[in-house]
Amino acid sequence: MYSKRDDRLTSRFSENFCGFTGGGDFLVTDKKAWIEITRQDFQQVRETIRIEMLDLCVQDLSDEVVTATAFFHIHLPISDHILSRETARLTLNFRLEGGTWMIVYSAISIPYHLVQKGEVYPLKGLVERNTHLENEVTVRIRELTEANFKLELLSNTDGLTAAANRRSFDSVLVQEWHRAQRSGLPLAMLMLDVDHFKAYNDHYGHLGGDDCLRALVMVLLKEVRRSGEMVARYGGEEFVVLMPDTNLENALATAQRIQQAVSALSLPHAAAPAGKVTFSFGVVSVVPTLHQTSNELIERADAALYRAKANGRDRIEVTKVIE
Numbered sequence: 001m002y003s004k005r006d007d008r009l010t011s012r013f014s015e016n017f018c019g020f021t022g023g024g025d026f027l028v029t030d031k032k033a034w035i036e037i038t039r040q041d042f043q044q045v046r047e048t049i050r051i052e053m054l055d056l057c058v059q060d061l062s063d064e065v066v067t068a069t070a071f072f073h074i075h076l077p078i079s080d081h082i083l084s085r086e087t088a089r090l091t092l093n094f095r096l097e098g099g100t101w102m103i104v105y106s107a108i109s110i111p112y113h114l115v116q117k118g119e120v121y122p123l124k125g126l127v128e129r130n131t132h133l134e135n136e137v138t139v140r141i142r143e144l145t146e147a148n149f150k151l152e153l154l155s156n157t158d159g160l161t162a163a164a165n166r167r168s169f170d171s172v173l174v175q176e177w178h179r180a181q182r183s184g185l186p187l188a189m190l191m192l193d194v195d196h197f198k199a200y201n202d203h204y205g206h207l208g209g210d211d212c213l214r215a216l217v218m219v220l221l222k223e224v225r226r227s228g229e230m231v232a233r234y235g236g237e238e239f240v241v242l243m244p245d246t247n248l249e250n251a252l253a254t255a256q257r258i259q260q261a262v263s264a265l266s267l268p269h270a271a272a273p274a275g276k277v278t279f280s281f282g283v284v285s286v287v288p289t290l291h292q293t294s295n296e297l298i299e300r301a302d303a304a305l306y307r308a309k310a311n312g313r314d315r316i317e318v319t320k321v322i323e
Contacts, residue, residue: 003049005042010035014095014102022088022110034106047077054087064096074110086110158233160210161217169232169240176244177294180287187244188251188285191301192220192258194237195278195313199271212267212277213237219265223258240301248285248318255281255316278314280305 001009017031028034052073059067069091075084093105156168164172180187194200194216201209213233220231220239230242241258243251259279267277282305284297300319308317 003051005046005048007039007042010038012100012103013038014097014104016095016104017106018104019106020108022108045076049077050075052084066094066101068092068094083110161214161233163217163220163239164230164232166232166234169230169234169242172230173242173294173297176242177288177297180244181290183245184287185245186247186285186287187242187297188246188248188283189243189297189301190241190251190255190258191234191282191298191305192239192241192279193305193309195280195309196269196272197237200269200277203269203271209237215265215267216262216277216279219261220258223261224254243285246285248283251283251285252316252318255283259314259316274314280308280313281316282306282308282319283316284319 001012013031013034015031017034018027018029019034020027021037028037052075054071054073056068056070059069061067069089071087071089073084073086074088089109091105091107092103094101095104096102156164156171158165176187194212197209197212200212204212217231217233217239220241224231224241224243226243226246228244229246230240232240232242234240241254243254246254259281262277262279265277269275269277272278282301282303284300284304286292286297286300288294288297304317304319308315311317
């Protein structure tokens with residue numbers, strides 16, 4: 001009757017009843033009060049409650065008195081991850097009155113904080129606790145996601161200049177190379193080297209050299225404008241710009257724009273012929289084929305850069321095709 005929320009249960013309480021509820025801190029000493037509590041219970045939880053019996057002992061204390069002691073789990077019809085996993089304890093005393101076994105004593109023990117006003121089960125507390133836990137989990141997941149994002153960002157970013165690092169470039173290059181192979185679209189790359197940078201460091205010191213590289217990267221990030229294009233520090237004073245869906249003409253135009261912006265920046269370089277910091281450029285654009293690898297793009301850009309340096313620096317050299 002109790003598990004099915006059957007009000008006929010209230011007719012089985014003895015006039016000489018006493019007992020206490022699992023979440024309450026008071027003793028019930030009359031039938032009327034217990035009926036009110038039972039109906040309050042049924043009102044609070046209207047659906048069937050599943051009782052998972054763990055152990056039960058029934059003892060005849062006399063011909064007219066029987067006691068039952070039970071251990072069980074209570075499965076409420078709510079999303080409850082606490083109550084259903086804990087063990088409730090119940091003692092019921094029955095007395096034969098007028099040929100009917102009546103309940104004269106009921107004591108259920110549920111290991112939880114006191115219920116709130118108007119409750120038999122601590123449902124409000126359980127819901128609040130579950131909500132709190134869900135919020136905590138949500139916050140922790142968000143914090144973990146942000147931490148992982150920051151960690152991934154740091155692992156793919158050059159610590160000095162905030163450009164992408166070599167590891168990130170290598171990964172993106174392979175992805176873009178395969179994409180260009182599938183689409184048949186050109187993939188371009190600029191390889192840039194700061195002219196006479198060792199002499200710059202010798203003259204201005206390594207901290208001055210660090211400031212110089214950071215300033216140059218700001219120019220690169222400003223001038224490399226299209227979505228999907230990537231600026232990366234390739235190593236030392238060498239940088240690369242990866243440009244998907246870009247032909248040689250547009251790649252060359254980007255290199256010229258960067259060259260002009262760096263010249264306008266007019267970073268002093270006492271050890272350079274021009275008296276200011278300049279770049280040498282190697283430019284290449286290809287439509288990858290299946291028999292080629294992304295390493296060929298790097299090799300051709302590097303070869304063009306070598307020519308630019310050999311031909312006097314502060315200049316742009318291009319490689320038109322990959323054989």
